[in-house]
Amino acid sequence: MSERHRVAEQEPLAGDDYLISDAGRERQLAFFRNPEVPDYIQRLVEGYIERKTTKAWDDPVVLDRMRNAILVQKSRYWKGQQVSYRKAYQVLGYLAYHAPVYLVQFEHILWQIIDQGLAKPHMRILDVGTGPGVVPLAVIDLLGRIGGGSAEVYAIERSEEHFEAYNALVPAAAAAQGDAVRVEKPIREDIRALVVEDLPDRIDLMVFSNVLNELRDMEIEERADLVARLADRLAPDGTIVVVEPADLENATAMRQTVRAIMDRGLTIYSPCSFIWGTVCNPKRCWTFEQKSNIRPTRLMERLAEGGDAYRFINVDIKYSSALLRKDGKTQHAYRVPSGAKFARFSHLHRHRDRTINVVAALMSGNLGDDRTKVYKVCDGTAANPVYAVIPATLRGPNRDIFEGLAYGDIVEFSRVLVKFNRDHNAYNLVILPRTRIEPIRGSEGQDAGTGARST
Known part of the structure; x- marks a missing residue:
């Protein structure tokens, strides 16, 4: 160096x-x-x-x-x-x-x-x-x-x-x-x-x-x-x-x-x-x-x-x-590509209890504890708060799925389970054993994947 x-x-x-x-x-x-x-x-x-x-x-x-x-x-x-x-x-x-x-x-x-x-x-x-x-x-x-x-x-x-x-x-x-x-x-x-x-x-x-x-x-x-x-x-x-x-x-x-x-x-x-x-x-x-x-x-x-x-x-x-x-400069210039098959957070009510693909920014560290990990995520469209949740029952490498990510990083999530938290009027994206995440490395959207429809 x-x-x-x-x-x-x-x-x-x-x-x-x-x-x-x-x-x-x-x-x-x-x-x-x-x-x-x-x-x-x-x-x-x-x-x-x-x-x-x-x-x-x-x-x-x-x-x-x-x-x-x-x-x-x-x-x-x-x-x-x-x-x-x-x-x-x-x-x-x-x-x-x-x-x-x-x-x-x-x-x-x-x-x-x-x-x-x-x-x-x-x-x-x-x-x-x-x-x-x-x-x-x-x-x-x-x-x-x-x-x-x-x-x-x-x-x-x-x-x-x-x-x-x-x-x-x-x-x-x-x-x-x-x-x-x-x-x-x-x-x-x-x-x-x-x-x-x-x-x-x-x-x-x-x-x-x-x-x-x-x-x-x-x-x-x-x-x-x-x-x-x-x-x-x-x-x-x-x-x-x-x-x-x-x-x-x-x-x-x-x-x-x-x-x-x-x-x-x-x-x-x-x-x-x-x-x-x-x-x-x-x-x-x-x-x-x-x-x-x-x-x-x-x-x-x-x-x-x-x-x-x-x-x-x-x-x-x-x-x-x-x-x-004042000059319009932003940390991330990424925009979701036209036709990409990610669900907007404003549409999560359509996908309750289903696994879907989303793209969002990581907006907090762990808000939970060592057993149930909770992270605030945002795509700029939601009226209700949205959290990515690693449940206490989850085993395997996905317990550390957010390790190495920084505050504000934009991430593609594939196969996360949508649950509505009635007590807090919020949505949870539950991390499953088959969930995968991929940080967006490009700043102009050219590296974004196409995702898949909710399943």
Whole structure:
């Protein structure tokens, strides 16, 4: 293998090759195998806590106040109430409990952007609603680790306490990792009151990370209007990232918001594929990605020593996200060929208790357990959720039929059994011993099989 190679096997954007060394790629993949918040970032957070409280970061009084802040935040979140970050310990609780997961989470998303050829050697990034700067910290950490690429980072935040934390953490992290990332002075403003013309132009990456769900006074259409308005500052070949928590309410609201943004002229690059050339109904679209758990930070471990450890250890990487573009580019250009004999999900009611052939995108990891495995699948036509199910009674190689497939991969299914789940008003595609799947390798549909009629 050559010393340096292109990140993705795609044509470079704007004539630019984004090169990364093999060693840099392996360092990042090793990080994902055993993810944890790097020590230099943990030390920056601990130092900031000490400056804010004038006590040691693990002082019992400090830890107890952070525990209280975390419990209040979690309670308000699950009640659907606005979470406030106007006080110091509210932000310190966020840094202790939420930030570690969100940091690694965004590194996964940024790596996807790089790996799929959407990044540039130098990127202008705007983080909308940055909080204490988790997204910029992820950018700094990843680019520093891979040793390739550079960025200038702009950010918007309204909370004075978040603003202060950002200024204490982000520039210091950038300095610790060299000169790859230039941190611009953040803009203090409510994102709902932004004057678009005051923002930097030709943004390559515009990020809405765990922020749209906090605009609880805005309807779905209003959130979509906001994103579409700010997209005016996006470069012609730039990318918008929308990411939200994986719980049912926020994940489905995010899909509805992204679908509404699409109606305003942007294209969903991923994960949605629209393989039948039709638009979808996202009202019951609960999909999310899951990655390897992170290692708890030192701060988390100390917070957990006070009892009820599960309340203060947050290590699960689960998130719902979407990438959008202005240039019409999509991850998968595949469309079901005319005349191909696959059943649409919108027609599954015609095939109850029969074995059929379908084509769909894999839209989740295993939502079940080790015995009964459940995967969300989508072809863009269904009003009811559809799941591929590996029953507990199935034996043989088909128990691992989805191994090696990635989130968003398009797959042909042959000979799956259609069952209606009355309790959940959903359809199950039951994997049988004779079921076969075939990933779609071509992007233009030329590799699609013809399938067969339901039997």
